[in-house]
Every structure is written in C-alpha cells, then in structure tokens.
Amino acid sequence: ENDPSVAFIGRNDGFRLANARLQVDGRWKDRVSFRMSADGADDERSGANATGGQLRFALKDAFADVKLSDLATLRAGQFHPVFDLDEIGGQSEQMFVDRALESRGVTPTEGWETAGLAPGRSLGMALRAPRAFGGETIALGYEIASQNGNGEDQAANDNDALAYSGAIVLSIGNNSIVYAGARHNERTVGELPFRETEEAIAAVAAASFVVGPV
Numbered sequence: 637e638n639d640p641s642v643a644f645i646g647r648n649d650g651f652r653l654a655n656a657r658l659q660v661d662g663r664w665k666d667r668v669s670f671r672m673s674a675d676g677a678d679d680e681r682s683g684a685n686a687t688g689g690q691l692r693f694a695l696k697d698a699f700a701d702v703k704l705s706d707l708a709t710l711r712a713g714q715f716h717p718v719f720d721l722d723e724i725g726g727q728s729e730q731m732f733v734d735r736a737l738e739s740r741g742v743t744p745t746e747g748w749e750t751a752g753l754a755p756g757r758s759l760g761m762a763l764r765a766p767r768a769f770g771g772e773t774i775a776l777g778y779e780i781a782s783q784n785g786n787g788e789d790q791a792a793n794d795n796d797a798l799a800y801s802g803a804i805v806l807s808i809g810n811n812s813i814v815y816a817g818a819r820h821n822e823r824t825v826g827e828l829p830f831r832e833t834e835e836a837i838a839a840v841a842a843a844s845f846v847v848g849p850v
C-alpha cells in the first residue's frame with residue numbers, strides 16, 4: 637500500500653522485471669575455472685528513495701579460480717566473499733523467492749531505502765579451499781579475501797585501506813553447511829573538504845541443513 641505520509645513509499649504501480657541473468661561457467665582440466673554472469677534487468681535508481689529507475693545490463697560475477705593445491709585456490713575478480721548465507725550458491729539455489737531482509741536491505745518504494753548487511757560483490761582476490769580437510773561426508777574449508785569493498789562495478793577504492801574478510805566453513809554432505817566469519821572495511825565517505833572515515837566491523841555465524849526433502 638502507498639504510505640499517505642511519505643510520498644515515495646509504495647509508489648510502484650507498474651511492472652518490475654526482477655531477475656534476468658545470463659551466466660557462463662567454464663573449466664580447463666582441474667586447474668582453472670571461471671564464472672561470468674550479468675543481469676539484463678538491473679534496476680538503477682537516480683538516488684536514494686527514487687520512485688523510478690532504468691534497466692541496465694550490469695556485470696555481476698566475473699572471476700577466475702586457479703587451483704594451487706588441494707589446500708589452496710586463488711580467486712581473482714569481482715565476487716561475493718563467504719559471509720552471507722543467502723549469497724552462497726547463487727540465486728538459482730535460493731530456498732525462498734527473495735533473500736532475507738537483513739541481507740538485501742530495504743529496496744526502493746518498499747520503505748525508507750536502506751542497505752543490507754550483506755557485503756555484496758566487489759573487486760579483489762581470495763585464497764580459499766571449500767573442502768581443504770576431511771572427506772566427502774564432512775569437510776572443513778576456509779576463505780581469506782581482500783577486496784576494495786566499494787560494491788559492484790567499482791574499479792578503484794575510496795582510500796588506501798582494503799576490506800578484509802575471513803571464514804571457516806564446515807560442509808556436511810553436499811548441501812549442509814555451518815560457518816563463521818568476520819569482515820573489516822574502512823570507508824571514506826562524503827565530499828571534500830568534509831570527508832569522513834567509517835570503520836565497519838562485522839561478524840557472522842550461520843547454518844543451513846538439508847535433511848531429505850526438507
């Protein structure tokens with residue numbers, strides 16, 4: 637419903653194309669793999685709480701993995717760090733029609749537009765091994781990532797400080813995981829001469845269990 641007190645809440649009486657993604661995965665032997673994906677209907681708004689926007693073709697995943705050994709794989713490009721449960725596995729494997737509110741935030745016209753807690757994609761590098769120790773039933777993995785932390789399609793950082801994150805992942809079977817992680821990102825915001833530094837420190841613990849059809 638439209639909010640009678642706020643002009644931009646609920647003003648969305650047209651049509652919305654939420655997902656139209658093209659994704660290509662490739663592999664060379666067991667050493668090199670890559671993923672490229674793009675949204676053909678990315679909703680770009682002119683500013684916060686704008687009631688209208690434009691659809692654009694937007695790059696999403698763009699990374700390559702080079703397997704150094706069974707204990708380490710180097711990933712470089714634009715990617716999600718292991719942090720948010722809803723971002724692991726991709727949108728096609730989501731259990732619900734949309735990501736959790738605390739992950740995606742409040743989108744335009746739903747309410748007061750607010751960013752979610754998920755860090756999202758950004759450019760960087762990571763050393764990772766999803767199943768470094770253990771076997772097929774239970775395995776322990778990790779990821780250590782360094783990114784610019786600015787979000788998608790940002791070629792440079794806003795200061796000299798990178799965003800760092802790390803996670804320990806326990807895989808149970810093929811579909812169940814338990815993990816914990818932390819992230820530190822120092823951002824510089826505002827316009828000169830009133831630039832300010834924000835320091836974001838976040839921690840996460842999450843679990844997803846698949847038992848038969850449940």
